[in-house]
Amino acid sequence: MTRSVFVAASLCVVLFASLSAGQRAGSGAAGLTPATRQELMKSMSSAAAYLRAQQSAEGTFDANPGVSAVAAAALLRQPGVPKEMLLDAGGKRALDAIVKLAKPDGGIYDKIVPHYITAVSVMALVAGGRPQDKPLIEKGRAYLAEHIWDEGEGVKPNDKWYGGIGYGGSDPNRRADIISLEYALRAMKEAELPANDAAWEKAIKFLQRTQNNSETNDQGWASNDGGFVYYPGFTYHSDGGTRSYGSATYAGVISYAWANVKKDDARVQAVLKWVRDNYTVDENPGMGQKTVYYYYLVFAKALQAVGQPVIVDAKGRSHNWREDLAKKLISLQHPEGYWVNTDKAELQDNKVLVTAFTMQAMEAILQP
């Protein structure tokens, strides 16, 4: 009974959102066409139904705390559906399962990759918006800010790892990377870490040292394409070297945005040049299909965050990225409602995780 009421209500919301979106469509110079918006809403509704069907009785997804938190956040952020309805449709169970993982030091994780799991857990709790989770959110954001490499861990400002964050745990090696940092900064931003917190400035140091921009990067390897690598001096670009690649670069764009660096800043302008030179929604530039759904997520969130509705590529062609990405994602959806990558690296053979990534990318597309 509850499920059928929820499905009926969701359909009404989708219909209403589509109609109202259609009325607004004419005003947006580079928004979605009414037809694409309607397709996108239908696609998200079908994806949400798929995800809900995968949830266990305990509230988890795929028996994996990271996947569970990403899926919970995607479902709880579904546009156009009232939060109470989302909470009742499995959201509360998912959040309760996350709350059980809270540690006294503020981390929210089971055993491994504590920084990443804490970041996605904080994002899920924020998406839930329950008052009782506020103390955990605040402790979680403090935990993340605390674990950014700095003098507290004996890392000096001239060290290449300074301001970064890694997977965490009992890792005998000091390391950090742009993807872990993007997750941490996104969680800190969503959890409203004050803009004057020292963690942001420290993170900016690491971002600069990960960017191929010799004007602001004090590392000897840096070139000048403006994009980002995985961590200072190391890339996953299929051609090797220290070439910038798609997902790292959009993670860099969005991290600058989270860290309150303005769009007209030279570092952001440099990376936007890379974006223009490498614009595509067909692959993760430099990596092919590897981690392409994370690429779609940061692509959408980054371009939405910097307020760049149209990208003029290196050949002078204009791209309405919202329309391009929406059509691409809709075309990739399986009839059952999920997405999955043909390349299984980084768990992208996991339908729940990839579907949750895609729903969050779609949510960013729909934001003004």
Add this chain to the structure above:
Amino acid sequence: MTTATLPILEAAVLVVAAPLCGVALAVRRLRGAAPAAALFAAALIASAFWTILALGWSAAGGRALVSYATVGTIGFALAALGAWFGTSWRDPLDAAAFSVGIALLAAFGIFVSGPLAANLPTPVVNAALIASPIVSAASAADVDLLRTDLLYRISPLAHGRFDYPSWFAPLAAYGTLLLISLAGTARALRKGWL
């Protein structure tokens, strides 16, 4: 190197040393086996004591203790395997080569199998991780070995789906190997191969 990595390094040494010791003892019809076992246990206890002293009575210290228990079980099991092969085969060099070869395959096979490992089904990967003394010792110490910098960069395994073994899985697996190897050694000695 940190204190937490000490049992992992000891496990790596044991992969080669333990089977060889087992074969050497088998050649001597297990004369001196008891003192050798006592010496190994004493060295392990001393190392564990030093580690826990460095880490203090904390969660990390407790995990190190579990890690040493894992290393100890693995050491005895691999030595027993060497002894079984040493008592079963006429040529000790064959026994040494096979027992060390099996131990090396279990320890490092999953790391060196490259893209093949990434395409294996998750249960197979998980079983291979239990079989690896290195991963088992690391996992018991709560060290995320596959996501350490070097392995994360070079091994496709780290980028796929896997679950580290729980602390009791390697203990059970190597405990079983120990019992089977001891039984095999006793049987071979009764048959009088040597």
